Amino acid sequence: MPRAGLSREAVVRLALEVVDDGGAAGFAGLTLAQVAGRAGVATPSLYKHVGSLAELRREVSLQATTELTAAGSRATVGRSGPDAVRALAHAWRGYALQHPGRYAATQVAPDPDDPAEAAHRQVAAQGVEVAAAALRAFDLPDDRLVDAVRAARSAVHGFVALELGGGFRLPQGVDASFDVLLDMLVAGITALSVHETP
Amino acid sequence: MPRAGLSREAVVRLALEVVDDGGAAGFAGLTLAQVAGRAGVATPSLYKHVGSLAELRREVSLQATTELTAAGSRATVGRSGPDAVRALAHAWRGYALQHPGRYAATQVAPDPDDPAEAAHRQVAAQGVEVAAAALRAFDLPDDRLVDAVRAARSAVHGFVALELGGGFRLPQGVDASFDVLLDMLVAGITALSVHETP
């Protein structure tokens, strides 16, 4: 009986394939049996490379969050102000539409206390950092910056979540609605900065 | 052996208890075994009242959606314009914070084709109707109204989803951030109506 030549990285890669193939429910439907099936291996064999299903899910989540952060960072380099906000939002939505399963994995917040999730917390913080940097040109004070980042994340995540969940019945005009939402967001952030000048 | 005196309604009620006790993950963690445990009954006995776990979940989802729609409707009677938008948003968030499990149940969109989910589709449509009515005073044309409703749902749902999921690390200022988000939303919808006057 020859070996399959698995490794921790290979198992995570196969898990990502399973998540990708499962659509928006791919992350919730991730199962060790499916990963083992793709690897051509019996399920318990995976435990030689991964501690548990929960750990594998954390690994997938970390990978997806890293990708999402990178996409946001890539989209905003060389941009500032409203341009940066729109580019960031489109990058987020684009990632979510292209990788619905991975995007769902992105939305599990890491446990603030678990030391095993330190890396996860760090990359999540980097993502917020990217958003904050995109808003730098608005010159907001710290507490308003927090409000603005939260508003941006809420607007985009809410839209994408509803879109992926089938919450928008009329398929037409979804892109246009997103642009309208971004208009509101940009105008709102701009107003925030204006009101701050004494 | 005495009977437990169950009924379909009683099973759904117990399922709602399980969902409530499970926090934000209560809906995902709903299990027939837990419901049976609360009813003091063996798991297979539930099948005399409910066709499957999926059907029970649909029932819970229908109930929760009905409640959320009612809360929105109650909050907006006698209000219009920005006042109505804010009241609706606060009603949505209030329901989500008070009943995180049921709110999660609210977010599963009914299958557009399944005839068994006709009631679910109807009450979901009523919820959108309530939102559209709250925006009536802005006098938006139809396509802009769709954009505005989507923006409102996206902003509030996104905020609540991140809040419940632990996405906001700093516990302070969350209420204030929500109010800032609503300021942006109201201003954005107002701007939509202004731009429409030729």
Added chain:
DNA sequence: CCTGAAAGCTACGCCTGTTAGCCAAAAGTG
């Protein structure tokens, strides 16, 4: 070449949901 670690495997336990079939309790009927 030999030894030991690593990577597979099977078997098992416990948890889900679900179906089948049995039996007693309740409800309807002459």
Added chain:
DNA sequence: CACTTTTGGCTAACAGGCGTAGCTTTCAGG
């Protein structure tokens, strides 16, 4: 009141999930 039918429980069993224990085989290093 007695009898029959329906109904709401039960146990047994199966499939499929995660996870553990222990065995065997492969591979790498001395």
